[in-house]
Amino acid sequence: xxxxxxxxxxxxxxxxxxxxxxxxxxxxxxxxxxxxxxxxxxxxxxxxxxxxxxxxxxxxxxxxxxxxxxxxxxxxxxxxxxxxxxxxxxxxxxxxxxxxxxxxxxxxxxxxxxxxxxxxxxxxxxxxxxxxxxxxxxxxxxxxxxxxxxxxxxxxxxxxxxxxxxxxxxxxxxx
Ligand SMILES: CC(C)(COP(=O)(O)OP(=O)(O)OC[C@H]1O[C@@H](n2cnc3c(N)ncnc32)[C@H](O)[C@@H]1OP(=O)(O)O)[C@@H](O)C(=O)NCCC(=O)NCCS
Numbered sequence: 001x002x003x004x005x006x007x008x009x010x011x012x013x014x015x016x017x018x019x020x021x022x023x024x025x026x027x028x029x030x031x032x033x034x035x036x037x038x039x040x041x042x043x044x045x046x047x048x049x050x051x052x053x054x055x056x057x058x059x060x061x062x063x064x065x066x067x068x069x070x071x072x073x074x075x076x077x078x079x080x081x082x083x084x085x086x087x088x089x090x091x092x093x094x095x096x097x098x099x100x101x102x103x104x105x106x107x108x109x110x111x112x113x114x115x116x117x118x119x120x121x122x123x124x125x126x127x128x129x130x131x132x133x134x135x136x137x138x139x140x141x142x143x144x145x146x147x148x149x150x151x152x153x154x155x156x157x158x159x160x161x162x163x164x165x166x167x168x169x170x171x172x173x174x175x
Contacts, residue, residue, distance in 0.1 A: 002106040004070045006115045011059040014050065017067060020074035022046035028098045029159050034133035034167070035096060038159050057083065064119050068099075068108045075103040078112040080120055092125035097137065109137070113144055117174060126174045131155075131167045138168055146170040 009017060022043055029041040037045070057063040062083040068076040076099035082092045094116060099108045120128055130146070132138055133156065142148070148170055155167035 002070055002075075002103070002108065004068045004075060004108060004111060006066055006068050006111060008119065009058065009065045009067060011055050014055055014058060014065065017074060018047065018050055021050045021067075021077065024074055024077060024098055024100055025049060025096075027101060031101055032158075032160050033098065034156055034159060034165065035098065036156075038157050038162065041159070054079070057081075064116070064123070066112055066115055066119070068103075068112055070103060070108075073100075073103075075100055076108045076112055078109075078116050080116050080123075080125070082123060082125060088127075090125060091127040091129065092120055092123070094128055094130040109140055110144070113140070117144075117172075121174055128172045128174065129169070130171075131169050133158075133165055133167045138170070141170050141172075144172070146172045 014021070026041060026043055026046040028035060029037045029039065054063065054065060058065055064080040064082065066078050067074055078097040079095045080092045081095055084091050097109055097112060117128070130141065132141065148168055151166045151168050153166045154164040156165060157163070158165045
């Protein structure tokens with residue numbers, strides 16, 4: 001496993017890492033990751049995602065953002081979305097698990113997932129839900145104890161091919 005540190009960002013430290021976060025998202029979309037965006041996906045659109053969508057929810061404490069750093073470089077990130085209805089305050093969604101292509105297969109995603117689960121426990125979130133279109137991510141999630149609910153066909157557009165692809169819904173009970 002690579003030497004890395006994992007940090008939780010607040011709205012100020014998110015600004016410090018903004019350029020790297022935008023770069024991380026952009027390179028992942030360009031690399032074909034199915035993470036809500038389609039190509040062409042410019043740097044400004046990536047910046048806008050972090051600034052307009054993520055930063056306010058971090059400031060409102062509705063979302064947790066973790067980043068993995070290697071030698072002052074942003075290697076990866078993951079988010080926990082805690083903005084749930086009143087009857088589901090024990091639940092959270094995991095989103096945007098992204099690792100920079102040059103830092104992959106070094107245990108960064110696994111480390112981010114382990115830490116986001118610690119954060120979920122600390123925030124009394126015992127039911128975690130996620131979806132993925134990535135076979136590699138599915139293998140990782142299963143190794144961490146996530147169960148497959150099923151696959152929804154025609155869920156989202158593939159970023160590059162612009163054809164509808166399925167997604168796999170998974171969950172884990174932290175009990
Ligand atoms: C999926 C992703 C987050 C994995 O990040 P990573 O840091 O390379 O993952 P790790 O090194 O922690 O991998 C842990 C284990 O998961 C599995 N795994 C990870 N990526 C895999 C891949 N591409 N193919 C098969 N298994 C994979 C392996 O079992 C791996 O252990 P090993 O390397 O000892 O074999 C990364 O490839 C990525 O950012 N992909 C694009 C974005 C994306 O699809 N994110 C998921 C959104 S739900």
